[in-house]
């Protein structure tokens with residue numbers, strides 16, 4: 001008989017059956033090949049970022065495939081809170097896994113108001129803050145200005161009882177500083193990281209490939225940078241870190257866990273392999289068994 005391997009992990013007060021979950025915006029429960037049982041075997045379910053009001057998103061083209069991944073400039077098109085409440089939330093009701101709602105805002109007040117509204121829904125376990133969205137008031141990204149980031153999280157925490165997860169931008173000089181700022185301001189978990197700003201150009205037409213000109217780079221090409229960031233950040237912060245960026249298989253997820261991440265999110269890889277998350281959960285279990293560990297917790301941050 002096979003030894004039982006414990007894949008469960010606690011991220012603060014959030015209890016996950018295993019450390020694998022989708023990345024926001026890359027996985028839709030209404031449009032997946034996974035059945036309900038398979039969805040309930042994920043570590044958590046995360047929504048696409050929602051906003052308080054309807055947002056149009058960016059003009060097309062919105063996606064450009066690169067050698068090591070993809071550039072996207074989707075721009076958070078969203079139907080707003082009312083649509084989320086009436087159309088999406090009911091679909092989430094009968095899942096047993098933690099539900100994480102990713103959210104964006106145009107200002108600190110906008111973030112706080114949305115958080116307050118979401119706070120009354122018992123089904124939601126955590127709020128994931130998408131900090132890579134430009135603050136329309138002064139053009140700054142919440143995720144690249146330490147003072148704005150700290151203030152946003154500090155104010156937001158006053159408006160919610162939910163677990164607050166800060167999804168940091170990697171487009172900064174020192175992501176450790178941003179993670180420490182998020183922790184000090186009250187974030188319960190940091191997520192390393194959102195996409196890297198990039199650009200591709202059509203040399204014949206001599207125009208950018210994306211309607212928005214620049215976009216966010218995701219996929220395998222960014223993974224080594226993310227692994228290094230996870231490794232640096234987890235040596236400094238005390239709160240749990242979730243890794244995201246370029247995971248396509250078990251080995252990639254294990255790299256992040258060994259570097260110090262307590263869980264991983266999988267994004268772009270879902271587009272080419274809808275079963276990738278299930279494969280990775282199984283693969284992690286097999287790795288632990290082969291290496292004679294009993295729990296996922298035994299390997300988190302093993303690489304110093």
Ligand SMILES: Cc1cc2nc3c(=O)[nH]c(=O)nc-3n(C[C@H](O)[C@H](O)[C@H](O)COP(=O)(O)O)c2cc1C
Pocket residue numbers: 023024025026048049070072074076102130167193194195217218219220222244245246247265266267268269
């Ligand atoms: C098409 C697309 C849409 C995305 N939408 C969101 C979003 O709504 N909110 C968010 O926080 N991140 C969004 N992301 C970023 C992903 O959640 C993830 O951070 C990024 O893709 C890196 O992970 P990956 O390399 O595994 O794809 C999006 C990424 C892609 C490719």
